Amino acid sequence: MADKIYRVNMKELSFKIEDVPNHWMGLGGRGLTSTIVAAEVDPECHPLGPNNKMVFAPGLLSGTSAANSGRNSLGAKSPLTGGIKESNVGGTIAGIMAKLGVKALIIEGIPEDNSTFYHIHVSRDNVEIVQVPELVGKDNYFVLDSMEKKYSKKVAVMTIGRPGEMKMLVSNISVRDPKGKLRSHGRGGLGAVMGSKKIKCITVDAQNYKEVSYEDSEKFKAASKIFTKALQNNPISGEGLPAFGTNVLVNIVNEAGGLPSRNFRTGNSENAEAICGETMAENIKERGGSTTHGCHSGCVIQCSQTYNDKDGNYLSSGFEYEMIWAFGANLGINDLDLIAKIDALMDDLGLDAIEMGVCLGLAVDASILKFGDGKEAYRLIKDEVAKGTPMGRILGSGTGNLGKLYGLVRVPVVKNQSIPAYEPRAIKGQGITYVTTPMGADHTAGYAVATNILNSGGFVDPLKKDGQVELSRNLQIASAAIDSTGMCIFVAFPALDDPACLPALIDMLNARFGISLTGDDVTNLGKTILKTERAFNLKAGLTSADDRIPEFMKYEALPPHNVKWDFTNEEIDEFWNF
Amino acid sequence: MSENINITLKLFAQYRDGRFKVEKRVYKSGTTPQNIIDELGITKDKLPLGVLMVNSKHEKEEYILQEGDTLALFPKIGGG
Ligand code: SF4
Numbered sequence: 155m156a157d158k159i160y161r162v163n164m165k166e167l168s169f170k171i172e173d174v175p176n177h178w179m180g181l182g183g184r185g186l187t188s189t190i191v192a193a194e195v196d197p198e199c200h201p202l203g204p205n206n207k208m209v210f211a212p213g214l215l216s217g218t219s220a221a222n223s224g225r226n227s228l229g230a231k232s233p234l235t236g237g238i239k240e241s242n243v244g245g246t247i248a249g250i251m252a253k254l255g256v257k258a259l260i261i262e263g264i265p266e267d268n269s270t271f272y273h274i275h276v277s278r279d280n281v282e283i284v285q286v287p288e289l290v291g292k293d294n295y296f297v298l299d300s301m302e303k304k305y306s307k308k309v310a311v312m313t314i315g316r317p318g319e320m321k322m323l324v325s326n327i328s329v330r331d332p333k334g335k336l337r338s339h340g341r342g343g344l345g346a347v348m349g350s351k352k353i354k355c356i357t358v359d360a361q362n363y364k365e366v367s368y369e370d371s372e373k374f375k376a377a378s379k380i381f382t383k384a385l386q387n388n389p390i391s392g393e394g395l396p397a398f399g400t401n402v403l404v405n406i407v408n409e410a411g412g413l414p415s416r417n418f419r420t421g422n423s424e425n426a427e428a429i430c431g432e433t434m435a436e437n438i439k440e441r442g443g444s445t446t447h448g449c450h451s452g453c454v455i456q457c458s459q460t461y462n463d464k465d466g467n468y469l470s471s472g473f474e475y476e477m478i479w480a481f482g483a484n485l486g487i488n489d490l491d492l493i494a495k496i497d498a499l500m501d502d503l504g505l506d507a508i509e510m511g512v513c514l515g516l517a518v519d520a521s522i523l524k525f526g527d528g529k530e531a532y533r534l535i536k537d538e539v540a541k542g543t544p545m546g547r548i549l550g551s552g553t554g555n556l557g558k559l560y561g562l563v564r565v566p567v568v569k570n571q572s573i574p575a576y577e578p579r580a581i582k583g584q585g586i587t588y589v590t591t592p593m594g595a596d597h598t599a600g601y602a603v604a605t606n607i608l609n610s611g612g613f614v615d616p617l618k619k620d621g622q623v624e625l626s627r628n629l630q631i632a633s634a635a636i637d638s639t640g641m642c643i644f645v646a647f648p649a650l651d652d653p654a655c656l657p658a659l660i661d662m663l664n665a666r667f668g669i670s671l672t673g674d675d676v677t678n679l680g681k682t683i684l685k686t687e688r689a690f691n692l693k694a695g696l697t698s699a700d701d702r703i704p705e706f707m708k709y710e711a712l713p714p715h716n717v718k719w720d721f722t723n724e725e726i727d728e729f730w731n732f
Numbered sequence: 733m734s735e736n737i738n739i740t741l742k743l744f745a746q747y748r749d750g751r752f753k754v755e756k757r758v759y760k761s762g763t764t765p766q767n768i769i770d771e772l773g774i775t776k777d778k779l780p781l782g783v784l785m786v787n788s789k790h791e792k793e794e795y796i797l798q799e800g801d802t803l804a805l806f807p808k809i810g811g812g
Contacts, residue, residue, distance in 0.1 A: 389779070389808035398745060400811030405744050409804045411788045431811075432748060457811070475811050601812050608810050609783050613790065647810045714788055 157257035165263030169281035182214035184240040185638035187229025197693035201233035202350035210259040213640015217252025217366040221382045222642040224450030232342035235569040235594035237691040239342035244449030245329035247310040253363035277359035308360035315504035318345030322550035324509045369668030377661035384655035388648035395457040400475035402431035411714045412580035415483045417515040429482035469494040479575035480511025486526035512572035513553040520560040569594035579712040581616045586626040590729040592687035600630035611650030631680035740802040766793040782808035
């Protein structure tokens with residue numbers, strides 16, 4: 155049966171199942187969510203008002219046997235950036251939606267009675283929308299438990315915690331992973347959009363699906379084999395990521411002088427050794443736990459892990475570099491176990507680790523807490539943010555708003571979204587990605603760190619301007635296309651260095667759908683997506699003046715290399731010349 | 733010109749296994765990172781060199797080490 159669009163109207167509490175229009179047929183993941191948001195959402199709408207929509211779409215290869223194809227995209231207008239947002243996540247949702255034949259799930263409108271929250275359950279040819287007063291005020295793991303009890307252990311779940319209910323800009327949407335832990339549509343305050351629609355959780359039936367079909371299953375299998383091999387043979391995706399997780403980056407980024415520390419005052423952290431991936435892997439070995447864990451079932455890289463405390467009790471999983479950097483280097487907590495405790499708390503509440511962490515780093519400048527005070531950070535999240543006290547609301551509004559409220563100048567945001575774990579002054583290609591991506595400061599949009607620091611896809615000197623705009627542009631185009639396939643972004647490492655990888659990916663697409671895409675088609679898809687997103691932002695009122703780095707980075711030199719942000723506006727704007 | 737130079741060596745990720753995290757060593761002047769890579773037994777077939785930095789900047793294997801330099805060696809690693 156052909157895939158369908160499932161459309162839910164929260165005003166009417168009704169749903170429709172629609173045929174996929176021809177021009178959406180070849181799209182999936184980010185390509186589809188951004189196309190639908192651009193076509194159906196008024197760019198000038200209030201992101202938390204009745205005219206914003208949430209669009210969920212599995213990638214083009216999700217649900218297939220292709221390795222690492224289980225990423226799901228969510229698109230909407232972001233209440234944090236005021237622009238378009240695509241955020242993708244692992245977990246079980248993408249595969250299950252694809253197998254049910256849900257090409258996209260579009261949620262529109264806001265209920266007239268806003269006194270309670272709803273649960274949306276999607277199954278084959280049906281959508282139920284029921285009130286769940288018993289879940290109001292509860293957090294993610296509680297919701298997960300009650301949904302597993304109601305359906306089965308396999309049901310796909312997306313949920314928000316209390317911060318999402320309160321429409322906080324630091325809130326995210328959490329997604330169940332195969333082991334019953336959480337991953338998240340992290341950035342851009344999308345938890346607040348779900349909260350505005352009064353949706354507590356969305357589940358997707360995992361009982362009655364069909365396996366996806368292939369136009370040419372032999373060809374698919376052959377290509378899939380080559381692709382899996384490319385992932386396994388690559389030293390990064392095959393060895394480094396499984397052994398150390400993404401947190402292996404702490405030491406190398408620190409050594410390169412690009413690890414933002416003390417609210418972006420230096421590029422080195424004295425805590426690096428205490429919080430690095432090597433230390434984490436040692437702890438895991440000593441305490442039991444596991445260095446490898448996949449955020450979805452077809453992952454052959456397994457960058458995720460299970461992290462226990464000294465007594466061998468579970469602390470956290472999916473314990474990632476960004477989180478550890480934000481709390482360990484930028485906020486200065488030198489105790490990895492305490493950071494893991496904060497991570498688990500934030501998972502349960504549904505908070506964006508980057509936005510919350512950078513915001514707390516800035517809160518040190520506002521004298522709200524002291525540098526390195528992990529206990530107070532934990533308390534602020536648990537007793538203020540989660541409860542929505544006035545201080546919790548302030549911190550829950552994100553870094554940009556905190557800066558405004560306290561009259562601070564050193565506010566590390568682009569398009570009001572916090573800058574992640576790579577210093578733009580010392581890793582200049584990454585800086586170009588932060589300022590130009592339509593998403594606001596986002597590291598995954600075009601991961602120039604690969605070529606600036608990690609020698610993947612060649613080498614472009616991170617401290618010089620030369621070649622950075624072109625590097626970031628090429629990576630952003632490729633990432634937009636990869637984000638449409640449902641592939642995890644880490645396939646980029648073999649894709650950058652192994653000539654067999656990308657052709658195999660394209661062959662899988664062709665075999666799945668009986669089409670004949672070329673490499674150029676894929677590049678053009680990436681370009682079209684970026685331009686569609688940019689056009690939405692311009693109509694929403696963002697301009698080139700929003701494609702800029704915070705001013706303090708232009709006049710404050712960052713140690714140890716003592717570098718400033720030195721791109722001219724013309725050099726940055728050249729990015730869009732394609 | 734002195735005969736010997738003091739170098740701080742830093743190893744990361746799998747390179748630490750059976751070796752060390754950081755050590756100060758004395759080398760003859762004219763020593764290159766490649767000499768030290770060979771001395772450490774890092775070869776092309778097992779965990780080939782990923783990134784080499786001298787004083788926090790990317791350098792080539794043939795660079796001539798100077799007194800007081802810090803040499804950092806990483807296998808191929810990545811994340812995001
Ligand atoms: S490599 Fe990591 S992020 Fe990618 S699919 Fe596997 S566990 Fe998820």
